Amino acid sequence: MKSALAPNSEIRPDTSRKPAGMAYPVLGAISLTHLLNDMMQSVLLAMYPILQGNFDLSFAQVGVITLAFQFSASLLQPMVGRFTDRHPMPYSLPIGMGFTFCGLILLSFAWNFPMVVLAAMLVGAGSSVFHPESSRVARMASAGQHGLAQSIFQVGGNIGSSIGPLLAALLIVPHGQRSVIWVSAAALLGILILYGVSRWYAANLTSSRGRQSLRKADNGLDHRQVLWALSILLLLIFSKYFYLAGLNSYFTFFLIDRFHVEVQQAQYALFVFLAGVATGTLVGGPVGDRIGRKRVIWGSILGTAPFSLALPYVNLEWTLILVFCAGAMIASAFPAIIVYAQELMPGKTGTVSGLFFGLAFGMGGIGAAVLGWLADATSIAFVYHLCAWLPVLGVVAFFLPDMRSRTVARTTAR
Structure with a gap:
């Protein structure tokens, strides 16, 4: 992974006619960042008892936090995906992870209920950018093995979702709301990794690999x-x-x-x-x-x-x-x-x-x-x-x- 994504390495589009092989370092990188992304989301959900105790929240207010997170994490994703289909934005990946980073920082210092809701929306917005663009990268890196590439990408999210509650139990429950700031270090790591992925994505967007993965092939269906x-x-x-x-x-x-x-x-x-x-x-x-x-x-x-x-x-x-x-x-x-x-x-x-x-x-x-x-x-x-x-x-x-x-x-x- 290091050789494929190192910041100082020279990245050139693949212009040869020979089909490119599956880019496993890139797939490994987006799977790892998927793990980090979903881990941070599940930490937010696992924090509900702490937030309820700190701010004396009703169950209705806990539901509002979930609604804010789900709104930005689910309803915005198709709109982001549609926009980037028309205007590919390779460097949106680290920017999206930056939203998650800001959300976690705000969550660690949130002093009232509206700030918690805003933090939840920022974490969800990070996912809205991450999933459509990372899925596009997985397809581009697949060399035709689209199912395998999607599996590698998605399994990282499954692992991250299972780690999140465990991390909350070991770190946040004993040390309180402020300890969320340590979880934000995972977002910083994700930003660094996704910057390397974005460089590869931008370099291959107009190459034969990029054109082949994103072309509009006829599937014979009306x-x-x-x-x-x-x-x-x-x-x-x-x-x-x-x-x-x-x-x-x-x-x-x-x-x-x-x-x-x-x-x-x-x-x-x-x-x-x-x-x-x-x-x-x-x-x-x-x-x-x-x-x-x-x-x-x-x-x-x-x-x-x-x-x-x-x-x-x-x-x-x-x-x-x-x-x-x-x-x-x-x-x-x-x-x-x-x-x-x-x-x-x-x-x-x-x-x-x-x-x-x-x-x-x-x-x-x-x-x-x-x-x-x-x-x-x-x-x-x-x-x-x-x-x-x-x-x-x-x-x-x-x-x-x-x-x-x-x-x-x-x-x-x-």
């Missing part, structure tokens, strides 16, 4: 077919992220309620699930490159159903096995969904990435709120019995157009 396929993908995103919200937010409560385990044991079990999610994210992309994204998408989400349907009825040992399998299966869909959507809308990498990463954030937040309300109104066991059926919606993926067969047909026709 406008109606594209809208139909996007509608199916949105339904699958709903199924996937509502189910993940149930596990991420309430799995520990389910274990405590059903098996009467200690909180610490429940947290260990949650890490088993998160390990499954990271594994599935890493595997789903390259498998999609080999066998087709449609097969991975329906096999991943629908294939989760046997594990999810059995989860509410098995003992603790089998719960750990099944929750790992469920996490791995359902997480393997997202890299394939992103690349499939990019192929549906060629030349709109930023718009697609911003839309689907934004939806992932939004559905996760809405899912957590809705399922929490439902658990209050009924019981945590009822929520898990209900959520177990969500992966069955994966059956609609059968109706997605098969992009591989269309590509083969167009190639044969030529």
